Amino acid sequence: MAGHIQDRWFKTETNAAGKTVRVRSDRHGSGLRYRARYIGPDGTEKSKSFPDGQKRLAEKWLSAIETDMTRGQYTDPKSVRITFRQYTEKWLDSKTSSPMTRKELGRRLRLHVFPVLGSRPVGTFRPEHIRELLAALEAKRGVSPAYARNIFADVQSVLSAAVDDSLLSRNPCGARTVRRPRPDAHRVVPWEPAQMFAVRMALLERYRAMVDIGAGCGLRQGEVFGLAEDAIDADGRTLHVVRQIKHVEGHPVFDLPKGGKKRDVPLPDSVADALRAHMDAWKPVEITLPWGVPEGPKVSARVIFTAEQGGIVWRSNFNSKEWKPALSAAGLIGGARADGRYESAREHGMHALRHFYASALLDAGENIKAVSEYMGHADPGLTLRVYAHLMPDSRDRARGAIDSVFQHLSGEDHGPQTAQ
Numbered sequence: 001m002a003g004h005i006q007d008r009w010f011k012t013e014t015n016a017a018g019k020t021v022r023v024r025s026d027r028h029g030s031g032l033r034y035r036a037r038y039i040g041p042d043g044t045e046k047s048k049s050f051p052d053g054q055k056r057l058a059e060k061w062l063s064a065i066e067t068d069m070t071r072g073q074y075t076d077p078k079s080v081r082i083t084f085r086q087y088t089e090k091w092l093d094s095k096t097s098s099p100m101t102r103k104e105l106g107r108r109l110r111l112h113v114f115p116v117l118g119s120r121p122v123g124t125f126r127p128e129h130i131r132e133l134l135a136a137l138e139a140k141r142g143v144s145p146a147y148a149r150n151i152f153a154d155v156q157s158v159l160s161a162a163v164d165d166s167l168l169s170r171n172p173c174g175a176r177t178v179r180r181p182r183p184d185a186h187r188v189v190p191w192e193p194a195q196m197f198a199v200r201m202a203l204l205e206r207y208r209a210m211v212d213i214g215a216g217c218g219l220r221q222g223e224v225f226g227l228a229e230d231a232i233d234a235d236g237r238t239l240h241v242v243r244q245i246k247h248v249e250g251h252p253v254f255d256l257p258k259g260g261k262k263r264d265v266p267l268p269d270s271v272a273d274a275l276r277a278h279m280d281a282w283k284p285v286e287i288t289l290p291w292g293v294p295e296g297p298k299v300s301a302r303v304i305f306t307a308e309q310g311g312i313v314w315r316s317n318f319n320s321k322e323w324k325p326a327l328s329a330a331g332l333i334g335g336a337r338a339d340g341r342y343e344s345a346r347e348h349g350m351h352a353l354r355h356f357y358a359s360a361l362l363d364a365g366e367n368i369k370a371v372s373e374y375m376g377h378a379d380p381g382l383t384l385r386v387y388a389h390l391m392p393d394s395r396d397r398a399r400g401a402i403d404s405v406f407q408h409l410s411g412e413d414h415g416p417q418t419a420q
Helices: 055-071 084-094 099-117 127-139 145-164 193-202 205-217 221-225 269-281 315-329 351-363 368-375 380-390 394-411
Strands: 004-007 010-014 020-024 034-039 045-050 238-241 244-248 251-255 263-266 285-290 298-303
Touching: 004 055, 034 055, 045 055, 084 099, 084 145, 099 127, 099 145, 127 145, 193 205, 193 315, 205 221, 205 238, 205 269, 205 351, 221 244, 221 315, 251 285, 263 368, 351 368, 351 380, 368 380
Parallel strands: none
Antiparallel strands: 004 034, 010 020, 034 045, 238 263, 244 251, 285 298
């Protein structure tokens, strides 16, 4: 049996004759009599108390603990006292990812998970509770399948940590009956060059080079807004993507590109010319913002794209007052409604310029690993999943390759037509 059982109503003493005898302790007759004690996997002592007359129950409890340890199914008894919310708050504080990531993670969990599972003790989690959460997310307005996948991944990460901390024997998110939310089956349809140029021409002239840099180098919107003079390499043929402007709780900050990955991107001559012309017309402006979070250290950079008032380009203002009117003028979305607003244009956001960039590279025969590197994706597999359907048909290349070999052999009278 793991550990031992202490009888707190009696203690052992050595009498005058030198013999060990049991005598009543000061606690005799009051409080819980038996305390079952053992050393947990983390090296600390655990215990549970039982009333008088329940020593056998204490022994069974210790025996069950020993069995769970042997089978690898042990959970710390305190897991039934710690709620999911309490454990998650501690887990968030200990995460080593960026402050922005922690804030976004916490926001998703507090908004969508805590109302459903926050008060549930960690040690009581079962697959049915995860299914309950997924059903609630599916019924909730404004939660897309892709967003639900992110929330599910957050919960899965928290419960994986709980397993590591012996608060759970296994992660219920991995149960066969738990279906991970599937993203919408939506294939990327890149713009035609004429559409891209139509949007470009519909923008104010001071913003047109944004289209050149987005479609010609594959930058994300925040990376375009955060592009500074130091991004252009001395050779004029390489773009260093080292920062973005993002908004944390409504406050603009400088930060590393998505995923914390800096990257170098080939700078085409046409895009370099457009950038130089832009900087001749609108000089870069030194912008000072906190780094990472609103309370972060102040950092300055000479930003290339600025608003008409001379400060940073605010995403919400740009999207509603500049980008959507340009999409409408290009015929990609309808005109403004009576209230002056435009229809949703998610598939035609500035991210469409990245899709254009990827499709142009793949159509030119660039390999998927290079495209993934230039776009700053976490791995080529992600790029392949999103853009595989845009890759040139390999069957035509296969036919051409074999035909060229057979035609060469036919010229030497050794082609397949001579086979008997």
